[in-house]
Amino acid sequence: MILNKVLEYQLKPVEHTISEKDCMLYSLGIGLGMDPVDPKQLQFVYEKDLKAFPSQSVVIAHPGAWVTDPELEINWIKLLHGEQTITQHKPLIPGKTYVGNYRVLGVVDKGADKGSILYQEKTLTDKESGDLVSTVTSSYFMRGDGGCGSSGYEPPAPVVIPEREADKSVTIATADNAALIYRLSGDYNPIHGDPEKARKAGFDRPILHGLCTFGVATRAILDTYCDSEPERLEFVGLRFSSPVYPGETVKVDFWEEDGDVLFAATVVERGVKVLNAGRARVKA
Numbered sequence: 001m002i003l004n005k006v007l008e009y010q011l012k013p014v015e016h017t018i019s020e021k022d023c024m025l026y027s028l029g030i031g032l033g034m035d036p037v038d039p040k041q042l043q044f045v046y047e048k049d050l051k052a053f054p055s056q057s058v059v060i061a062h063p064g065a066w067v068t069d070p071e072l073e074i075n076w077i078k079l080l081h082g083e084q085t086i087t088q089h090k091p092l093i094p095g096k097t098y099v100g101n102y103r104v105l106g107v108v109d110k111g112a113d114k115g116s117i118l119y120q121e122k123t124l125t126d127k128e129s130g131d132l133v134s135t136v137t138s139s140y141f142m143r144g145d146g147g148c149g150s151s152g153y154e155p156p157a158p159v160v161i162p163e164r165e166a167d168k169s170v171t172i173a174t175a176d177n178a179a180l181i182y183r184l185s186g187d188y189n190p191i192h193g194d195p196e197k198a199r200k201a202g203f204d205r206p207i208l209h210g211l212c213t214f215g216v217a218t219r220a221i222l223d224t225y226c227d228s229e230p231e232r233l234e235f236v237g238l239r240f241s242s243p244v245y246p247g248e249t250v251k252v253d254f255w256e257e258d259g260d261v262l263f264a265a266t267v268v269e270r271g272v273k274v275l276n277a278g279r280a281r282v283k284a
Helices: 003-008 020-029 039-045 054-058 178-185 195-200 210-225
Strands: 014-017 079-088 097-109 116-126 132-142 168-173 233-240 249-257 260-267 272-282
Touching: 003 097, 020 039, 020 054, 020 178, 020 210, 054 079, 054 132, 054 210, 054 233, 079 210, 168 210, 178 210, 210 233, 210 249, 210 260, 210 272
Parallel strands: none
Antiparallel strands: 014 097, 079 132, 079 233, 097 116, 116 132, 168 249, 233 272, 249 260, 260 272
8 A cells, every 4th residue: 555645545526316216225235124014114115205224324425446546556355344433414315416525534554464444534415405414434454555654543442342231132133135135235246245256255155245234233223222213313333343144143232321322243143243342322
């Protein structure tokens, strides 16, 4: 990685009109509608009084695979998605056009043999009004780019999950074809759909998208703390620990601390932690 070129890289604004179909397809991809008579799920997958699910902001106005630009010299094959946050300023509205603007926040070098972490921010605005709708941040673990130097950026302190027993827990089953549905919202990485490519990447079979698991966790937050009202969610952030296989059951544990909700998630069938350092903030 060439640090100064990455820091100075200019990503063009991206416009994205989210149709009702886009909203329903995204929601189906994170498992909503598996109970087809539940009105709390139907509001996201049926056109009558349709609402957009808040975590859909992670897939709106995607900038494309800019890290593969040869002039940056990023070893993108070894890139892993590390962390993800959403701050929701206003609810997403089906049929609206949104503009995504991107910037690199900084790079933290962990050492030549340890890789580096790249931090990126997206602001999503309503094209018509100019109102800020969402602020989305992502971090990427660049395993092959250690020793590139740091930019001076200081990331937020990680969330520490309490050691006591969880205050609440929710389990959500994922469908066997979840990755095949979720990929239609824009992430066509073959490790989520092609068994051969998944095996070459070191997995027994195609894995679920990390951002799909992010959506599953957001579902758990809405069901548990927002009475399934998407406009009440203000913030959700987490760290990815391990992949989920489609068809597995995700158990999300919650701890209520100082007005925030902290959380982590495990796969029930394997007892593996898949999400950690989670934090959510909701309106009363």
